[in-house]
Amino acid sequence: MSTLAMFHQVPGSHTAEATEGALCTNCHLKGICLPVDLKRQDVQRLDALKIDRRRVKERQHLYQPSDEVRAIFAVRRGTFKSGRRRQDETDHVTGFHLPGELLGLDGLAGHEHIGFATALDDAEVCAISHAQLTDLASGTPGLQRVIPRLLGREVVRQQELLALLRGKSVEERLAAFLVDISLRQQARGCSPTEIHLQMSRADLCSYLGMKLETVSRMFTLLQRRGLLVVDKRHVQIVDLEGLKLVIDPVRMH
Amino acid sequence: MSTLAMFHQVPGSHTAEATEGALCTNCHLKGICLPVDLKRQDVQRLDALKIDRRRVKERQHLYQPSDEVRAIFAVRRGTFKSGRRRQDETDHVTGFHLPGELLGLDGLAGHEHIGFATALDDAEVCAISHAQLTDLASGTPGLQRVIPRLLGREVVRQQELLALLRGKSVEERLAAFLVDISLRQQARGCSPTEIHLQMSRADLCSYLGMKLETVSRMFTLLQRRGLLVVDKRHVQIVDLEGLKLVIDPVRMH
DNA sequence: CGTAGAATTGACCGCGGTCAAGTCGCGTGG
DNA sequence: CCACGCGACTTGACCGCGGTCAATTCTACG
Numbered sequence: 001m002s003t004l005a006m007f008h009q010v011p012g013s014h015t016a017e018a019t020e021g022a023l024c025t026n027c028h029l030k031g032i033c034l035p036v037d038l039k040r041q042d043v044q045r046l047d048a049l050k051i052d053r054r055r056v057k058e059r060q061h062l063y064q065p066s067d068e069v070r071a072i073f074a075v076r077r078g079t080f081k082s083g084r085r086r087q088d089e090t091d092h093v094t095g096f097h098l099p100g101e102l103l104g105l106d107g108l109a110g111h112e113h114i115g116f117a118t119a120l121d122d123a124e125v126c127a128i129s130h131a132q133l134t135d136l137a138s139g140t141p142g143l144q145r146v147i148p149r150l151l152g153r154e155v156v157r158q159q160e161l162l163a164l165l166r167g168k169s170v171e172e173r174l175a176a177f178l179v180d181i182s183l184r185q186q187a188r189g190c191s192p193t194e195i196h197l198q199m200s201r202a203d204l205c206s207y208l209g210m211k212l213e214t215v216s217r218m219f220t221l222l223q224r225r226g227l228l229v230v231d232k233r234h235v236q237i238v239d240l241e242g243l244k245l246v247i248d249p250v251r252m253h
Numbered sequence: 254m255s256t257l258a259m260f261h262q263v264p265g266s267h268t269a270e271a272t273e274g275a276l277c278t279n280c281h282l283k284g285i286c287l288p289v290d291l292k293r294q295d296v297q298r299l300d301a302l303k304i305d306r307r308r309v310k311e312r313q314h315l316y317q318p319s320d321e322v323r324a325i326f327a328v329r330r331g332t333f334k335s336g337r338r339r340q341d342e343t344d345h346v347t348g349f350h351l352p353g354e355l356l357g358l359d360g361l362a363g364h365e366h367i368g369f370a371t372a373l374d375d376a377e378v379c380a381i382s383h384a385q386l387t388d389l390a391s392g393t394p395g396l397q398r399v400i401p402r403l404l405g406r407e408v409v410r411q412q413e414l415l416a417l418l419r420g421k422s423v424e425e426r427l428a429a430f431l432v433d434i435s436l437r438q439q440a441r442g443c444s445p446t447e448i449h450l451q452m453s454r455a456d457l458c459s460y461l462g463m464k465l466e467t468v469s470r471m472f473t474l475l476q477r478r479g480l481l482v483v484d485k486r487h488v489q490i491v492d493l494e495g496l497k498l499v500i501d502p503v504r505m506h
Numbered sequence: 507c508g509t510a511g512a513a514t515t516g517a518c519c520g521c522g523g524t525c526a527a528g529t530c531g532c533g534t535g536g
Numbered sequence: 537c538c539a540c541g542c543g544a545c546t547t548g549a550c551c552g553c554g555g556t557c558a559a560t561t562c563t564a565c566g
Contacts, residue, residue, distance in 0.1 A: 084412055084416065086420070087501070088501070090420075092415075092416055092420065094415060105404075105405065105408060106405060106408045106409055106412065107405065108401040108402060108404065108405035108408075109402060109405025109406045109408065109409050110402075110405070114409065115412070133401070134394070134397055134398075137390045137391070138390075138391065138397070141387070144387055144390045144391070145387075147400070147401055148361040148386070148400055148401075148404060149361060149362060149363075151358075151361065151401065151405070151407075151408065152358065152359060152360065152361035152363070152404070153362045154404075154408050155358060155359045155361075155362065155404065155407050155408055155411060156359055156362050156367065158408060158411035158412065158415065159337055159347055159359065159368070159411065161415060162345075162347060162411065162414060162415055162418070163337065163339065163345055165415070165418050165419060165462070166345060166418060166462040167339070167345070167462075169553075169554090170553080170554065200512075200513095201512070201513065202512085209418070209419040209420075210554075210555085211554075211555055211556080212512095212513080213513095213514080213515085213554090213555080213556085213557095214553095214554060214555075215513095216513060216514055216515080217514085217515080217554090219513095219514090220514075220515085232512085232513075232562095232563090248340070248341075422521075422522090423521080423522065453544075453545095454544070454545065455544085463522075463523085464522075464524080465544095465545080466522090466523080466524085466525095466545095466546080466547085467521095467522060467523075468545095469545060469546055469547080470522090470546085470547080472545095472546090473546075473547085485530095485531090485544085485545080
């Protein structure tokens, strides 16, 4: 039970990082980062984990393929792209990660990362080491389920993207992406209509499975229809409901 | 530590299911089902879990959307398809599961299944309940990592499919699928060249993100090239290396 | 200024979806 | 026994979406 001992200390008491105590309890992102039904006591126990903070500058990698897996990460500030490097050296983006979202869950499968995570702007992450994950697993019943939950969410997230790429036209895909970003911004208190895209068109087309020119064409198409106002990487959603209608067209056959 | 007590009993000793003792140790599928680096003692501890067996007949569901999540499953016999039901009532297949492979990991995200799993032929599964998963998490260090590992593998599996649908042509996708099945059959001691597809063309095209007619066309195309001999759902791979070359064409631009 | 990268726009065309007809195997019933 | 229907699969003709190639604009930066 020695691993549990650390849970019983008063948060922010006799540790060197006393000034950073109660990291999770005080974090404004905890509603996004953690499964919703976590009890307050459980969150307080998370504070006892001495979670490392790490800054990552724009265009720098948080991890790369074949890096040793040491931790999973939660974004505190900034935006990341994550994905996999194919054998032909081309990167395929499989996700964008806003503050409060997790990174590196695919690393849990083995000892080496098979993908990459890159900061799209100056960013900061919380790193939860493997040792700390083990502590979580040995913790109270409320905490034991945290890791499987988070990984389950990751699986679901991938399935959503899969469904997007399979059934939908390029226009529907871009609309779905914008609505998705809008909802995620809203979830963290940002405007659901004013979007500043941190990623390049190249990243976007890699993620959405289409060509750079097509992304461009679809932006202008949606703009022509009065759903968006696009100015480079700044996108203003004029008609959010109309955009949602684009995603699920009424197909009859 | 009470949850650990059951690990210390002798496998197959004083339990009602004595005749089924040492389920995992004696299972010929354990090399596929479990992470490879699991120690023999750890596998023996798994035997102490009273794992339920369950038969599922052809075309019957193992679980469906909105079913309560009670367990994850390992295929013992038969083949399953799994996927998600879209709001327009169409099913999208996201995976096929051969003996030794796991099912229902997406359910760990919440209390209700969001997808379905259906038997393609008469099948049998091992069901590992949530309570047993919790016991695993509290178990020895070797076992604590099992669940994150398996979920990590699931995430990776989805990423592979994602990459397949994104970058590849329909021809490359079908070739990749056949090579994948070939490798998985080989891993469980079956012939890597003689394949009997348990799934319909409709399931296949749903999985590969193309239309039924296109699947048919690609089968005949690969056959015309001398890579396959196709007879309904029986596929004989004539030139496995040639098939692998189809997957990764040398693109220069 | 000159150069490079990011983004947009246009012209062209091929892959793969759509529609339609045809084949094969199989169970059902007259 | 064949007729019939049904579902699974195949094959062919057509065409539209989106990829390819190329030119242009615009901003950033040295």
